[in-house]
Amino acid sequence: MKNLFQKASSPWVRYSEYEYKKARDGYFYITPAAGAKPEVYDPLKNVERMVLDALNVGALQMNRKGEAVVREAVMEFVSRYGLLGFLTALPTTPSFMDYKAVYLPKNHFVREESMPTQDYLALFFPFEKLDIQKKGTESRWNLTGDRAMMALALTMQDAPQAVSMSFQREYAERYDWLARQFKDLAFSFYSSFLYYNDYDVLDEMTRDLYRQGMAAFGGIAPTYHIALLDRPTIIWDFHSLLLCLQMMFSFMLTDTDSTLKACKHCNKIFAASRPNAEFCSPQCKNRYNVYKSRGKE
Template identity: 25%
Template sequence: MELKNIFPDFNAMWIRWSAYEISDALNGRYIMPSTDATSLPYSSTENLQELLTDALNLGKAVYQKSDEVERECRAFVQKHGLLGLHKSDGSRVFPMKGGNISPARKEHSSQEYGEELSHFTAEFQKLYLHFLATRGELPEQLPKHLQSDLAMLTTQSIPSGLSYRLTAGFPPQMVWQPDDLIDVLRLAYGLAVTDTAAPLKVCKNCGTVYYNPHQKSEFCSVKCRNYFNVKVFREKR
């Protein structure tokens, strides 16, 4: 089933900003909106397939220790916003030493909210590790810290802020109201990776993760298919 058809009443408004930066603040390195950025509210479910594949490809870059990780992090948040990893509703804001408050403890919708880069990238790597496991591509000797990350998806209950309400009309409907983007992403991944149509593919040419429910699909684009065929033809000659 197509992701966009699963929850037609998915009310998942989220905040992204017009510009982001990665900088040192207080006790860590954070990714957060730039000081001159403007807020751009949008529905985080308007393109679940792109959200999902962007997340997996970022996870791949983190796992492979790419030199482009920070650039790809900025590209992701520019399109989708931060994940909402820290649910700070005001009652759990703890000042740090000196009276300062970590960006991760600020309200999600505020311009001062930020996520520590190591925590941010770890979420994508977890999804990608699980994706590799479903394909039988995990190395036999996986480092212990990565084993622990993978176990968080496979052996523990995944926390979720996927609340919903019921309409009073006829017929009544369930209107889903997720608290943050990470819940939407985890749900989209869970539904896609357990879909019998196996819509998550890896391009045979460039290795990019892409979404296509067609069973015979092997390439993320016509360009990659043509490039691969030319390469095979030249090798044969």
């Protein structure tokens, strides 16, 4: 995995503070808080930690930990890594502003196969709209007033226009979409982990359910370009944090030396330090042994 994606264009933006806000449509969104400062960073520098954090937000839901716990965990993830970038992750191309409409493959969030660009943008700007005029394949974005936002747009000027738009203060993502995405990732992991871990004790119907669950996982592949460095080099273009997350999870899961496991005691997903590890921490191992010994008494 490291060799395959050692050259990647993956700058992302996170804000110093986020908040929950309820929109007129009745849904809660996460959006940068007023006065929050943006920061550009590279999510691939600590990608294993990011994947584990995302999986464990989903694991909380799989283990029915309660809405308040999940809301706090989703906010913690966003505060650490930024929003997922559904705006550019869902369409067939992140350069959808260059087309007359937005085209969408099958997904869990938007049912329409295509929709007018302005209608699609409205899904991610429920509080304040960006000053954008769209006519056919032509679009014009008037960005004035906020120097930080103008500087951010200039920093990302080589990326598709929609990527820069998703880093603006007005951008927001629905909480239930974020929670669903994390749950889907965790479900995919558990489907794989339990399939192989419990294979000998599973009946064929259950095995088939796990296969179907894993088959439902998928996403749009990243684009790439070739740069003439010391030799021709593939540069992968991740235009959303979600795509980066999905790809890295896929390779971590399918790696022949994969260390992803679920703790035998608390079900937390962790990267095992050795092949026979069953617990995420010595504390969980001790607690498991205590409960097990009490059960025999």
